[in-house]
Amino acid sequence: MTVIFQEQEVSPPGSCVDAPTKLQIRDLRVTFSSRGKNFVAVNGIDLEVRDGEFIAIVGPSGSGKSTFLMALDGLTPSSGGEIAVDGKVVTGPGRDRAVVFQDSCLLPWRNVLDNVSFGLEMAGMPKGERYEIARELIGLAGLTQFETFHPKQLSGGMQQRVNIARALAADPQVLLLDEPFSGLDAQTREIMQGELLKIWDERKKTAIFVTHQIDEAVFLADRVIAFSARPARIAGEWSIPFPRPRHLSIKQSPEHRALEDSIWQVVRQEGALAAA
Numbered sequence: 001m002t003v004i005f006q007e008q009e010v011s012p013p014g015s016c017v018d019a020p021t022k023l024q025i026r027d028l029r030v031t032f033s034s035r036g037k038n039f040v041a042v043n044g045i046d047l048e049v050r051d052g053e054f055i056a057i058v059g060p061s062g063s064g065k066s067t068f069l070m071a072l073d074g075l076t077p078s079s080g081g082e083i084a085v086d087g088k089v090v091t092g093p094g095r096d097r098a099v100v101f102q103d104s105c106l107l108p109w110r111n112v113l114d115n116v117s118f119g120l121e122m123a124g125m126p127k128g129e130r131y132e133i134a135r136e137l138i139g140l141a142g143l144t145q146f147e148t149f150h151p152k153q154l155s156g157g158m159q160q161r162v163n164i165a166r167a168l169a170a171d172p173q174v175l176l177l178d179e180p181f182s183g184l185d186a187q188t189r190e191i192m193q194g195e196l197l198k199i200w201d202e203r204k205k206t207a208i209f210v211t212h213q214i215d216e217a218v219f220l221a222d223r224v225i226a227f228s229a230r231p232a233r234i235a236g237e238w239s240i241p242f243p244r245p246r247h248l249s250i251k252q253s254p255e256h257r258a259l260e261d262s263i264w265q266v267v268r269q270e271g272a273l274a275a276a
């Protein structure tokens, strides 16, 4: 396993190195059945995530990244090991975790305000209260002028901002993001990376972000984890030293590029194993 810890005398601003553990994953295994045969998708992952930490997960296609995320959410049952949020063992989906998917999951007949407040409505929160929470998040997402718009009237980037606001509305302890920007063009994607960090800096949620883009992982995360070829195990781990708030221009720095290269080498190696 490749482990690179950047030594620093002073913690970067916004760092969570001293924060308590938020999410604990011990020996997590996920097994699927396909055509009468069992196969292991996730094989014994151990991971401790601190409160407010931003983790990015990269790895070859089919390595088990989404499966891992869905197991954390409780949508996919694990076949071994344990997941705990604040020490409480996860047995299924719960309000302490929220997922943002690649595709917009907005309800087309509801406007932005009613989409963002949907979960709160389902939880029985009175209208005035849920609208107040939703409006604050819509503002944070820079969409105040669009709260009466319906999803089809919004660009892909705006729809994903609504999705993120909706996920945050229930005030989850852990935000799980499964390639949320992969459907966007390169320019919008970069803008969204900056927007996500702005929202995250404000709310400081513990975040697990799955992506194929290594530059995106390095730019966003406190820690990048590379998964091996299937079955997923941790093949490498990198601590990202850049202080926050981060500006997109850091992507051009030699330090950023060196981290990208180091991560890419591991992912490429694992991808070759997957193809072999």
Ligand SMILES: Nc1ncnc2c1ncn2[C@@H]1O[C@H](COP(=O)(O)OP(=O)(O)OP(=O)(O)O)[C@@H](O)[C@H]1O
Residues within 6 Å of the ligand: 032, 033, 034, 041, 059, 060, 061, 062, 063, 064, 065, 066, 067, 068, 212, 230
């Ligand atoms: N519900 C399921 N039933 C059976 N097999 C599944 C199921 N979900 C995922 N798989 C298989 O598990 C493996 C891991 O899939 P997963 O989608 O987690 O990988 P991934 O790393 O997220 O891939 P990508 O980067 O291409 O999105 C794949 O072989 C996939 O076909």
